[in-house]
Amino acid sequence: MLKLINYSKVYPNGKVGASNISLNVKKGDIFAFIGPNGAGKTTTIKSIVGINDVTEGDIIVDGISIKDDAMKVKSIIAYIPDNPDVYDTLTGIQYINLISDIYKVSKKDREELTNKYSELLGLKDELNNPISNYSHGMRQKLVIIASLVHRPKLLVLDEPFVGLDPKASYVVKEIMKEFCKQGGAIFFSTHVLEVAEKLCNKVAIIKNGKIVKSGSMAEIKKDKSLEEVFLETNK
Amino acid sequence: MKNLNILLKNNINCFLGSIQGKRARKRTYLIVSLCILFYIGICTIYGFQVLALFKTMGELGLGEIPLFNSYQIVLMLLILFAFQSLNGKAKTQDSDLLLSMPIKKIDIVISKTISKYLFLLLIISMIILPTTILYCIFVEISANIIFWNLFLLVFLPLFSIGISYCVDFVVSKLFNKLKHANVIKAVLVILLFGAFFAVYMYNSSIMGFQTSDTIEKFLSSNFIVGWCVKLIVDNNLLCLLYISLLVLFLFILGMIAYSYIYGKSYLSYNIKSDTLKFSKGGLFDGMLNKELKKYFDTPIYMINTIIGPMLLVILTIFLCVKNDMDFSVIFGQENVTQNFFSVVILVYLFMASMTMSSACSISLEGKSLWILRSTPSNTKKILLAKSLVNMILFIPVHLITAIIILLVFHGGQFEWIMFILLPLILNIVISFMGTYINLLLPKLKWDSEVQVVKNSASILVTMLFGIIIAMFPIILNLFGVNIYMCGWITLAFYLILAIISVLLLFIDGKNRFNKLDC
Numbered sequence: 214m215l216k217l218i219n220y221s222k223v224y225p226n227g228k229v230g231a232s233n234i235s236l237n238v239k240k241g242d243i244f245a246f247i248g249p250n251g252a253g254k255t256t257t258i259k260s261i262v263g264i265n266d267v268t269e270g271d272i273i274v275d276g277i278s279i280k281d282d283a284m285k286v287k288s289i290i291a292y293i294p295d296n297p298d299v300y301d302t303l304t305g306i307q308y309i310n311l312i313s314d315i316y317k318v319s320k321k322d323r324e325e326l327t328n329k330y331s332e333l334l335g336l337k338d339e340l341n342n343p344i345s346n347y348s349h350g351m352r353q354k355l356v357i358i359a360s361l362v363h364r365p366k367l368l369v370l371d372e373p374f375v376g377l378d379p380k381a382s383y384v385v386k387e388i389m390k391e392f393c394k395q396g397g398a399i400f401f402s403t404h405v406l407e408v409a410e411k412l413c414n415k416v417a418i419i420k421n422g423k424i425v426k427s428g429s430m431a432e433i434k435k436d437k438s439l440e441e442v443f444l445e446t447n448k
Numbered sequence: 449m450k451n452l453n454i455l456l457k458n459n460i461n462c463f464l465g466s467i468q469g470k471r472a473r474k475r476t477y478l479i480v481s482l483c484i485l486f487y488i489g490i491c492t493i494y495g496f497q498v499l500a501l502f503k504t505m506g507e508l509g510l511g512e513i514p515l516f517n518s519y520q521i522v523l524m525l526l527i528l529f530a531f532q533s534l535n536g537k538a539k540t541q542d543s544d545l546l547l548s549m550p551i552k553k554i555d556i557v558i559s560k561t562i563s564k565y566l567f568l569l570l571i572i573s574m575i576i577l578p579t580t581i582l583y584c585i586f587v588e589i590s591a592n593i594i595f596w597n598l599f600l601l602v603f604l605p606l607f608s609i610g611i612s613y614c615v616d617f618v619v620s621k622l623f624n625k626l627k628h629a630n631v632i633k634a635v636l637v638i639l640l641f642g643a644f645f646a647v648y649m650y651n652s653s654i655m656g657f658q659t660s661d662t663i664e665k666f667l668s669s670n671f672i673v674g675w676c677v678k679l680i681v682d683n684n685l686l687c688l689l690y691i692s693l694l695v696l697f698l699f700i701l702g703m704i705a706y707s708y709i710y711g712k713s714y715l716s717y718n719i720k721s722d723t724l725k726f727s728k729g730g731l732f733d734g735m736l737n738k739e740l741k742k743y744f745d746t747p748i749y750m751i752n753t754i755i756g757p758m759l760l761v762i763l764t765i766f767l768c769v770k771n772d773m774d775f776s777v778i779f780g781q782e783n784v785t786q787n788f789f790s791v792v793i794l795v796y797l798f799m800a801s802m803t804m805s806s807a808c809s810i811s812l813e814g815k816s817l818w819i820l821r822s823t824p825s826n827t828k829k830i831l832l833a834k835s836l837v838n839m840i841l842f843i844p845v846h847l848i849t850a851i852i853i854l855l856v857f858h859g860g861q862f863e864w865i866m867f868i869l870l871p872l873i874l875n876i877v878i879s880f881m882g883t884y885i886n887l888l889l890p891k892l893k894w895d896s897e898v899q900v901v902k903n904s905a906s907i908l909v910t911m912l913f914g915i916i917i918a919m920f921p922i923i924l925n926l927f928g929v930n931i932y933m934c935g936w937i938t939l940a941f942y943l944i945l946a947i948i949s950v951l952l953l954f955i956d957g958k959n960r961f962n963k964l965d966c
Contacts, residue, residue, distance in 0.1 A: 262822040264966060287824040294822075298815035300738065302630075302745035306724050307738075313726075314734030315823045324726045340724055 214398035219270035230256030232422045241393050245409035246402040248419035254402040262292040291360035295371040297352035305340035316363035330358040349376040370401035410439040451551045455559035495578035502586040511587030518579035519676045522572045526608035531637045543711040557707045568605035576601045596680040610698030617705035634750040735833035756803035757845040764849040789863045796871040801914025803842040807882035809834040811891040811900040817966035827958045838879035866935045873942040880949035882910045887960040
């Protein structure tokens, strides 16, 4: 579903954000992307979703290169950023309608999926209110709902659990599992290693823009905890 | 007191940090030098503008008139700035942090007030200082004149701050709970400013007819500005009392009100409803709706960019009501009847160049830009929607008011073509070019919309560009080209510019949008 082939990103000021990264995320995978602050996680994620350009190498989503057809790639991806900055002047439902319009979601689908996920995440009663009234967690929930409305094939999440209450975190994890069972794939960064350990079947550790470990969770962990592996690689 | 010093130092550091950007010292020197040049430039331009008035009125012994003119502008600026800072948000970005520290709330409020005060002082000094110097040269020099002018310079900013804080209080406590609070706020401000501008235009139109017999009545009929002039010229202590009472009352009331609301959260309207409205539209409709909603829900954005169309409406009403008067008083030009349409079209061109909501539309995306960049949105449609908002603001008002003026003043075929087409095409150029300039000079990291709508480089460059192309027919005329040729050459020039701006935006601008850092 997602392939990074020798992907590198160099910023215009010469700073290397990511260097020679190769990863493979298959259908049904929940792939954890972990690393210390400033390691290059967000840089890589932003290239996958088409925000950052690719300096070298390529990113292939569902067989399509982002270099060849970024719009087609974007139409099958849903991105949830680390900071849910959304349009304050809109109401929750107006934001969902805007995103649905962009992805050309039918009225029936947007109604069905919005109702489903907003009820699960406990945001339905707030959708008619302006986003400026929302807390960080509520914004995060709104972004999650809007990202699922167009039935993406690949979910790319950057620190998705920050600001969510325990119940919402549980619901999001269940949604992620269900999403992968139905043939989707998830690529997400997190600092909560316990969650990554329990939820993911694959993991990659990035440090200074380079992948230092990558593989199935069992291969990487062996008989240690993910936290111990992470600390060893960051000594 | 110690805390107040720390906070003031912090405000200065934050200000310097914001102008330094990433290129530290070199850039700071450049920007500070540019600011000083700008300050001197505005003082000089204003000085030259009132010079003729001082010469004429000084000879007639009516030195009060140029003073009145300057203080009228000062008052208008103070009111404009009082309402421009209006947002109804009692929380600033740093309010939680500051309130959590062992600092008295009043110290925080005073430090913020001092920063605001210094800014206003700088702004009105660009009007009051040249006025004082010219008054001393052409009318009369005395210690009293200088003292009262300086007194008003340091005292009047408190008036603006008082109004601004009182309005913030009212908005936070009452308005924000209403569903269309921002639209109501902006409309009220526009109406108020419109009314003030109408008074200004009326005063300007009758100012030149004053004589030594009528000047006293004229000044008495204009409360605040009249009081200022009488205080300076006549040492009228009763006027000093009136001004002091008004300004101090508003300032103290404002400080109490702002201290009360500072740091508190006032949420907007709340609806508990299960009924969700799912509406399906195209990408372009969705983008345009989003842009229009952003426009009408951001008072500072709306107030800053709707002045052009608003002035057109006021001007049209004024011209139609006063269609029998001698317009040379307003336009300051001889044989104005023959050149009436040329002058009005020029005014329209300047208004068209002032309406430039698109020049900050990209920057206003701010931290939300990731939404457009990560979704399969057609960049051309996004840029078109952003540019179109500016045209929606100006073109309908332009067409309606221009047709009214053309009908009332019996415009000929040439006037119809020029009056309809020139401002329309100029606005199209500004709309597309504004978006393109914003893509060249984006400012995506900001704390308040004011930084983007008022203080960003793209706004200044677009404004400069607009003024230069609006002046194009004047430049042609200065080179001896007759009015008819001026019109046709300008029309051709604007058409070429419109084509260039569209091509620039949809070819280079599209690529730039897709490379924006978010």
